[in-house]
Amino acid sequence: MNHPILSALALGYTPLIDRQRMVTATRLTVIPLRPDAQLDAADLLAAVSEVWPVGGPQVILNVLNEGLLQELLRAEAPAHVQFEVPAFMAADAGLGEALRALKKRGNTLLLKGRPSAALPAELNACFAQQVLDQDDEQRGGEASALPRLVAGLRSAADIDGAFGRGAAGVIGWPMQGAYEPPPNAPRSEIQADLQVIVELMSRVDQDEDIERLEQTLKRDPSLAFKLLRYLNSAAFGLPVEVSSFRHAIMLLGYPRLKRWLALLLTTASKDHSMRPIMFAALRRGLLMEELAKSMSDSELRDEMFICGLFSLLDHMLKQPFTKLLQSIPMPERVRQALVDGSGPYQPYLELVHAIENESVYDFRAAAEQLMLGAEEINHCVLRALNKAAQLE
Numbered sequence: 437m438n439h440p441i442l443s444a445l446a447l448g449y450t451p452l453i454d455r456q457r458m459v460t461a462t463r464l465t466v467i468p469l470r471p472d473a474q475l476d477a478a479d480l481l482a483a484v485s486e487v488w489p490v491g492g493p494q495v496i497l498n499v500l501n502e503g504l505l506q507e508l509l510r511a512e513a514p515a516h517v518q519f520e521v522p523a524f525m526a527a528d529a530g531l532g533e534a535l536r537a538l539k540k541r542g543n544t545l546l547l548k549g550r551p552s553a554a555l556p557a558e559l560n561a562c563f564a565q566q567v568l569d570q571d572d573e574q575r576g577g578e579a580s581a582l583p584r585l586v587a588g589l590r591s592a593a594d595i596d597g598a599f600g601r602g603a604a605g606v607i608g609w610p611m612q613g614a615y616e617p618p619p620n621a622p623r624s625e626i627q628a629d630l631q632v633i634v635e636l637m638s639r640v641d642q643d644e645d646i647e648r649l650e651q652t653l654k655r656d657p658s659l660a661f662k663l664l665r666y667l668n669s670a671a672f673g674l675p676v677e678v679s680s681f682r683h684a685i686m687l688l689g690y691p692r693l694k695r696w697l698a699l700l701l702t703t704a705s706k707d708h709s710m711r712p713i714m715f716a717a718l719r720r721g722l723l724m725e726e727l728a729k730s731m732s733d734s735e736l737r738d739e740m741f742i743c744g745l746f747s748l749l750d751h752m753l754k755q756p757f758t759k760l761l762q763s764i765p766m767p768e769r770v771r772q773a774l775v776d777g778s779g780p781y782q783p784y785l786e787l788v789h790a791i792e793n794e795s796v797y798d799f800r801a802a803a804e805q806l807m808l809g810a811e812e813i814n815h816c817v818l819r820a821l822n823k824a825a826q827l828e
Contacts, residue, residue, distance in 0.1 A: 439483040442818075443811035444473040448794030449821060450608040451715050452496060452585065455599055457708050459715045461494035461518065462821065463607055465794040468501045469810060477507035481517070487822045490514050496546065498794075509534045515542035520567055523549040526559065535562045547582060565604060570594060573601070609712040611748060612789070614756060630753070632656040633701045634764055640694050641765040646685055653681055659700065666696055670826050695738045701764075702745050705752055713748050715824075720788050721745030722823050726816035727784050727808070743770045743781045744788060791817060 448465040464484065468475060488495040496518040499505040502525065509519060509531060519538070525531060526547055538545060539562040547555075547563040550572065554560075566582040573586050583604035589595050591610050598606055636652050653660050660681055667678045667688075678684045685693055702717045724744030728737040746766065750757050757775045760766075772779030783805050790798035791813075803813060 439479050441476050441479040442483060442814040443809065444469055444475060445480075445814060446791075446796045446799040446810060447814045447817050448791050448799075449719070449817065450792060450794065451712055452494075452605055452607050453609060453712050454605045455603075457711045459711060460605065461496050462488075463496040463498050463520075465498040466500065466504070467794070467796045467799075468504065469796070469800075471501075475501065475504045475507075477504060477511050480504070481508070481511060481513055483818060484517065485514060487818050487825070488516065490516060492516070493825055494518060494544075496520060498548075506531065506534075509538060513538070513541075513543055518544040518546060520546045520548045521563070523547060523551040526555060526563070527551050527553070532559055535559065538562070546585065567607065570598065573598065573603070609716065611713060611716055611751060611792075614750060616756070630701060630704055632659055633697055633704060637694060637697045637701070637765055638763075640690050640697065643690065646682055649685070650681055659704070662704070663696065663700060666699065666827065691735060691738055695741055698742045698745050702749060702752060710752055713751050716792070717745050717748040717752065718827065719820055719824050720747055720792075722820035723788055723791070723816060724781070724784055726820045727787070727806075727813070729816075739767045739770055740781060740784065742767065743773050743785065746770060747774055747785060747788075787813070 446467040446469055448467070450463050450465070451459040452461040452463055454460050466480065484495060484497070494516055497508065498520045499508060505519075505521070505525065509521070513519075521531075521535070526535070535545060536558075544564045545562050547560075547566045549568065550566075560582075563582055565585050567585045567587055570586055570588040570590070573584065584602065585605045585607055586598040586603045587607040589598060589606055589608060589610055594610070595606055632652060632655055636649060639649055639652060653663075663681070664678055664684065667674060667684050674687060676687075678687060688696070699718070699721065702721075703714050705714065721741045721744040725737055725741040728740040731737055731740075749760060749764075753760060757771075761771065761775070766774075769779050769781055773781040773785055783802060786798070787802035787806060787808075790802050799810075799813075803810065
């Protein structure tokens with residue numbers, strides 16, 4: 437469905453992560469491209485509800501426009517939609533009734549920043565948590581009884597520090613830059629439970645026959661089950677149910693099978709601390725694929741998916757890409773983007789980074805380089821987030 441408001445916005449997204457490193461919600465940041473744009477709150481809620489339906493995952497709206505946010509707070513928002521409310525707006529007596537009505541309907545409200553003065557008890561009770569930027573949280577100040585969520589983190593040490601100071605969760609997960617092993621780190625090998633996937637990818641890359649592939653897969657029955665579950669998901673969109681690995685190959689062919697083995701490789705880690713990175717990698721792959729939908733070459737679209745998906749593989753497997761390339765087959769154009777920072781896919785990767793970082797300046801620059809409009813990009817973002825939710 438078309439939503440005219442999407443042509444006037446830059447959308448960004450990032451996960452909310454609890455102390456167990458579970459992703460508990462997605463924060464969708466909404467940034468108007470022009471301060472004077474006329475923005476329809478109902479249209480935005482309709483677009484959001486298509487991705488996050490009632491009864492599904494939680495979404496937090498972080499709206500960087502006072503007028504639009506005021507409209508949203510007075511609208512009939514579904515109960516699973518959460519809102520970040522800046523402290524200066526929370527202190528506005530004219531919004532008190534709207535905030536109390538949202539609380540009564542079941543919407544979760546997050547207080548963003550520190551109020552200049554303590555809120556009245558009745559108003560403070562409308563908020564479930566407080567969102568603080570890392571610098572503000574570390575600076576201290578008047579203590580709040582609300583559980584804290586910390587945003588703006590720049591490193592794994594920052595995350596550990598925030599949780600050590602009692603944070604209930606963090607918003608965002610630092611993932612920029614190539615993986616660099618710490619000094620004197622022990623030699624890292626690909627986990628045994630991922631070796632079968634790597635071997636399958638190599639055999640598919642070498643066009644080995646189905647019997648050899650099946651023999652490899654039989655070494656890990658749980659992997660076969662997971663592969664079939666992915667292929668039969670609504671997000672994959674196959675016209676019939678896949679009943680066996682051989683049936684899957686007949687329907688998909690080797691190129692598309694390779695792409696879904698890549699998906700398995702980036703989601704099969706049993707390390708709980710990797711959950712936020714797996715969350716990001718899946719969305720990167722699906723978003724890159726959506727951005728490539730206009731390309732006529734299906735091979736390019738599959739490679740774009742793998743490029744986004746593999747862009748965090750070094751952090752997941754704790755090995756630099758130069759080492760990973762020795763064991764994991766990777767298309768040359770994907771290698772160019774991930775290792776050299778060049779090639780045809782690099783500008784798309786820069787756009788994805790801008791969306792993850794909620795940077796309107798980088799969003800504009802990347803969109804102009806690719807000659808893509810905001811509406812097209814935002815539709816891709818929402819479709820990718822919807823597909824990711826279905827797969828999970």
